[in-house]
Amino acid sequence: MVSSLLPSSLDALAPPFYPSMSWYSSITEDYYQERPHSPGKAGFVIADPVELLQEIPDEELFDPDFYPLSATEMQELEQVDEINEILAELELMEHQQELHYKLSEKTRELRSNSDEDAEIYNWMTRTTKAKSCSTKQQVHFQKKSFHNKPNTLHQPRSVK
Known part of the structure; x- marks a missing residue:
């Protein structure tokens, strides 16, 4: 037994307490067995009253012979239909705007890519032109240097 320095108001020698009501409520097992959703002893039982809907x-539902509608209800349904049409048009316009935005982005991207391709092509042609010009100039200078040399006379050799 654990002793404590604090004074306690509990009496350890008091008689035990037994609840006056048993664990079983006034609802009997028969009540549970007659419920429509009762799976028996293996599972749970829904004890609430069940209304079959x-x-x-x-x-x-929309036939006026079965469920007649008043004038205010008809007006409300017409307003709901109008709002639904407006919302459908708005959704369609938003979808078209989104497609237009995607198309403009794709066009802009392709234009920038074509500009880059044109720049690359220009650089390639410039470098090839520069290379071809430099080789032509070298060949041209070689020809000039070749032409600047005095030509030897092409005379027949004398036969001895």
Whole structure:
């Protein structure tokens, strides 16, 4: 037994407490067994009252013979239809705007790429022209130097 220095108001020698109500409530096992969703002893039981709701088909739901609509309800439905049409048009316009933006971005990208390709082509042609000009000038200088030399006379050799 653990002793404590603090004074306690609990009486260790008091008689045990037993609850007056048992663990089982007034609802009996028979009640649980007659519930429609009761899987028996193996699972849970839904003890709430179950109201079976059947789905109403759309034909009946919007048929004025089955469920008549008042004038305010008809006006409200027409307003909802108008709002839905406006929202559909807005969504279509947003989609078109998004496509237009993507197309303009792609066009801009292709133009920048074509500008880069043109720049690369210009650089390549410049370097090849510069190389060809430098080789032509060298050949040209060689010809000039060749022509500047005095030509030997081409005379037949004398036969001895």
